[in-house]
Each structure stands twice: as structure tokens, then as C-alpha cells.
Amino acid sequence: MAKIKNAVFAVLVIFLASFFLGCVGTKETKLEPKAEGKALYSYITAGNNYKKWDKWPGTREFYPKSAGSPHGDLLITYVNDKALPAIQGKAGSLPDESIIVKENYMPDKTLDALTVMYKENGYDPAHNDWFWAKYSPTGEVQAEGKVGMCNDCHGKQKDNDYTFTSPLK
């Protein structure tokens, strides 16, 4: 009788343990933004899809690029929930973990590239901690990191936290 009890107990323990481990094993890993090209792309597409974010305040879908911009002819610019209140509140700069995703379209509205700015505390203090990335429409990383070209041109807007789209003050 004791043997049967032990056997039942053992089965129960194994069942509970595998159930518990199974739950832990299948739990979704939460994606966090990170200053690395592929990881950031996963975050903005799977972890926290930028298509659900607000557009940069005052911009609409397929707005035409401004003179001197090297980006697409038509643009859609999204901002995450860290950047949005700072832009709306004229905070002067954008806080840690701000993300800006700009879709760059050709004149016929085919997507050409995504250009992204992500701010990570301590990443690049000489350039307001911006991490830069450019992706093909399918997510291949075309440029990432402390990209000199991005920093140089956006650096003209140093007083506006390296952004062009609208004044932050």
C-alpha cells in the first residue's frame, strides 16, 4: 500500500514539475529595446510594433520630405510613448529610451527604408546618446550604431536633440 502511495506521489510530483517547467518554458520572452541593429528591429516590429505608435505630432501619412533631406520623398514618422510626451510638452530634448521610426517611401509609395533613432543612456554621450539604424523594408540592417553620416548631418540640430521634424522647445 505504501509503495502505491509513493508511486502516486512520485507521478504527481513529476506531473506538477513538468507542468510548471512547461509554463516557464513557453512563456514569451519580453523584448526590450537595445542599441543593436537586429535586436532593435525585433523590438520595434515584434516586441512593441511601431505601426501602433503615434505619428510625430503635427505630421501625417506620406508627408513630403523637406528640402535638403536625404531620406525618402514621402515619409511617415512614428514616435514611441517615451518620445511623444516630450515632443508634445516641448521638453527641449527627448528622454532615455525614446525611439523614432521613420518610414521612407518612394514617390509611388513603395517603402524604401526605415531609419531609426533610439536613445540609450550612456551609449554615446558626445552625441546625446543616440543609436542610429537604417533597415531595408524586410529588416536587413544597412547601417547601425554611432553612424558618422547620421550624427554629422543631424548634428546641425544639436540644440534640438539631433532632430529636424519640429522644434522641441
Ligand code: HEC
Ligand atoms: C544630409 C543630412 C542627413 C543625413 C546624412 C541623415 N539625415 Fe535623418 N533627417 C534629415 C532631415 C533633414 C530630416 C527631416 C526629414 C524631413 O522632414 O524631410 C531627417 C529626419 C530623420 C528622422 C526623423 C526624426 C528627425 O530628425 O526629425 C530620423 C529617425 C532620421 N532622420 C534618421 C537618420 C539616420 C538613421 C541616418 C543615418 C543612416 C540619417 N537620418 C541621416 C537629414 C539627414
